[in-house]
Amino acid sequence: MEAAAYRARRPAETPLYALLESLYETVKGAWEDLFERRYGFWRGLLDGVVARYLDCGVFERGFARIRCPDCAAEYLLALFCKGRGCPDAGQGNGDGTLRTMKFVPR
Numbered sequence: 001m002e003a004a005a006y007r008a009r010r011p012a013e014t015p016l017y018a019l020l021e022s023l024y025e026t027v028k029g030a031w032e033d034l035f036e037r038r039y040g041f042w043r044g045l046l047d048g049v050v051a052r053y054l055d056c057g058v059f060e061r062g063f064a065r066i067r068c069p070d071c072a073a074e075y076l077l078a079l080f081c082k083g084r085g086c087p088d089a090g091q092g093n094g095d096g097t098l099r100t101m102k103f104v105p106r
Helices: 015-034 045-055
Strands: 063-067 074-078
Touching: 015 045
Parallel strands: none
Antiparallel strands: 063 074
């Protein structure tokens, strides 16, 4: 199997990230007045899910330094939330694919 070169993702540049970052607190604050009658009470589980999504793949929230044992090339890998609904976490990081990645010096 051919090894893939690692390309860092930029989750903060996605439309979903921008939407959640800008409107999540607004929707949460207005939920009781605007949506509770139709959709039910606010589920606190959402707070943790959204917080993990916003932290997912962002270097400022945590990273690992990956070093090739053969050539000592290094790169940084942002930590992922491993959430089931996360579009970034399900893209091959965290599921063992690091063993087959090609190390590309910067």
